[in-house]
Amino acid sequence: MDAARERTLWRAAGCLSSLIALGFFVWCQIQYYDRADMLHWPLWVGTAGAFCLLAGICCFVAARILGAMDRTPEGARAAVWKTFTYGSIPLGVLIIVVERLRSMQIHPITSNMKAVYIAGAFVLMAGIVGLVGERVVAHMRGTPLANESRGKAEVTVA
Amino acid sequence: MTRSAEATFWQAVGAVIGIAGGSDLGYALGKYGLASIEPKALMLGIAGSFLLLTGGACYIAGRALHVEESVLGSREATLWKLLATVCLVAGGVVVVVAWRQSNTLMLDRLTMGLAGAFSMMFGVLCLVGERVMSRMHDALVANKPVARAATARP
Numbered sequence: 374m375d376a377a378r379e380r381t382l383w384r385a386a387g388c389l390s391s392l393i394a395l396g397f398f399v400w401c402q403i404q405y406y407d408r409a410d411m412l413h414w415p416l417w418v419g420t421a422g423a424f425c426l427l428a429g430i431c432c433f434v435a436a437r438i439l440g441a442m443d444r445t446p447e448g449a450r451a452a453v454w455k456t457f458t459y460g461s462i463p464l465g466v467l468i469i470v471v472e473r474l475r476s477m478q479i480h481p482i483t484s485n486m487k488a489v490y491i492a493g494a495f496v497l498m499a500g501i502v503g504l505v506g507e508r509v510v511a512h513m514r515g516t517p518l519a520n521e522s523r524g525k526a527e528v529t530v531a
Numbered sequence: 532m533t534r535s536a537e538a539t540f541w542q543a544v545g546a547v548i549g550i551a552g553g554s555d556l557g558y559a560l561g562k563y564g565l566a567s568i569e570p571k572a573l574m575l576g577i578a579g580s581f582l583l584l585t586g587g588a589c590y591i592a593g594r595a596l597h598v599e600e601s602v603l604g605s606r607e608a609t610l611w612k613l614l615a616t617v618c619l620v621a622g623g624v625v626v627v628v629a630w631r632q633s634n635t636l637m638l639d640r641l642t643m644g645l646a647g648a649f650s651m652m653f654g655v656l657c658l659v660g661e662r663v664m665s666r667m668h669d670a671l672v673a674n675k676p677v678a679r680a681a682t683a684r685p
Contacts, residue, residue, distance in 0.1 A: 376666055376669075376670075379662065379666070383659075383662075414637070416641060417637075417640075417641055417644060420641075420644075420645065420648065421644075421648070424648045424651070424652055427652060428651075428652060428655045431655055431656060431659050432655075432659065434659070435659040435662060435663055438595075438663050438666075438667075439663070439666055442666060442667065442670045487573075490574070490577075491577065494577070494578075494581045497581075498581060498584060498585060498588075501585050501588060501589070502588055505541070505588050505589060505591075505592035506592075508537065508541070508592065508596075509592055509595055509596060509663070512534045512537065512596055513667070513670075516534065516671065
């Protein structure tokens with residue numbers, strides 16, 4: 374499989390995973406919006422959705438790195454990735470710290486507390502995956518690839 | 532920072548965070564026992580799992596950046612794929628078992644499901660990392676004249 378096709382494949386996997394996550398979140402909202410008696414089920418469904426979303430983000434990051442290797446121009450998407458990355462990390466920390474200050478205890482007792490802590494950790498984790506991808510992309514864009522240097526060498530020899 | 536230096540940095544960060552996560556899980560296991568659903572044990576377990584995931588992501592990124600200096604061999608690539616497969620299959624089995632259990636506490640099932648999902652997520656990271664490393668190896672190393680000559684040598 375060539376790199377362009379694999380990039381499309383990873384992007385499709387990311388879209389699929391994100392759609393499944395969206396389905397989980399919407400279903401959770403519809404089913405359990407005003408029901409306080411089944412607090413663990415929404416947590417189950419929401420966590421499953423968050424895992425799917427995180428897997429989707431990993432797939433998108435892989436597609437982005439493969440794009441950087443092909444020298445595909447990113448345009449406005451680069452700014453979107455930067456905003457996502459540098460926004461998610463402080464946001465995740467903020468969610469955890471605010472919940473800690475609000476509840477005054479580090480160990481979650483209620484399902485709501487568990488949900489907020491887990492949500493904060495997922496946002497932080499998404500930011501870290503984005504940051505790691507950002508650094509790899511930055512290095513790949515700044516490095517001459519083997520086939521490029523070979524092309525240059527052939528031109529010089531000619 | 533050069534690519535090699537940053538690769539070492541990410542690998543070191545990944546190793547430290549991974550060891551911290553492993554220690555956290557070990558502490559929870561030693562103090563509260565296997566698969567405890569006490570709030571403190573659950574919190575420690577989830578925090579340790581997130582730390583392991585973060586460490587894994589950082590380490591894989593460092594390894595990918597290091598692929599030009601220390602070449603990705605076919606055996607290493609196979610091992611990464613194997614790790615990804617084991618994590619995905621084992622995690623999937625645990626999630627399905629947790630989902631189908633009906634005679635246990637909901638929190639117990641949630642904890643089991645979380646453990647399986649973390650395992651699957653680690654598998655996804657390994658799979659993505661292996662593909663990226665492999666492509667980076669192709670782009671940075673495989674087409675170089677030196678590498679080709681080395682490959683051609685008996």
